[in-house]
Amino acid sequence: MSTRFSRRLLGCAVLALSGLATAQAAGGRHIGPIDARAVWQERSLSACRSGQSPSAPDVCLLRTMQRSGAHPQAIAAARMLVKANKAGFISAWRPLGKAALATVTYPFRANTNEGSLLIGSDGAAIDVDEDAVREEDRATPAWQAFAAAHPDTVPFAPAEFVGSTATSDGGQSVLFSTPLITCHACAEDGALLVAYTIDKAGIVRERKLLTIK
16 A cells, blocks of 8 residues: 555535544644535745735734635635634645545644645544653553654654545545654654544544554
8 A cells, every 4th residue: 555645636525623532532623614615725825934924924824815816715724824823725625535635734844844734524623743652652561662762753744645445334434654763864764654534424533643654
């Protein structure tokens, strides 16, 4: 199975920003409905980045989108990202059966200018790069063995969408791979392979560290 898939595709689903980690959205905040019309093809944001605009970068982003004729859905999605302290916009959308994968561009970050939101049919969304290594991951033999051999290694976003496989109950398992490195310019020491289980209704039910390769 290839570990590099394009994330520049469009589809249709509902977006909500939350920190879903297990079977239920943990304090998720619904912001939708946002669908594939939320994609915005970036115009020049140089004035927002350089400080030439009198407005804060996030305000400048929203004004630029409005002036460029961005779809109301795109502006709404960007506004909700700003409210979540993740100033950015949805730059691509990929359908994953009844769920979807939204690519988010963060134009004002020094590093990691792109990320992904895994979106369930219920409107809950997971930032797959947030808390890449969780407490339950650190308790696994796979992580403990890797950390002992590479004590200075950390996950380096963004995670790459690996693929999706069907499950026996009519749902699917969606896989992401996150590089593990010591520094920005260093070679990879490994990769964190994480699976999200989506039920047949399109709701994300579980996250699990599969292996470190």
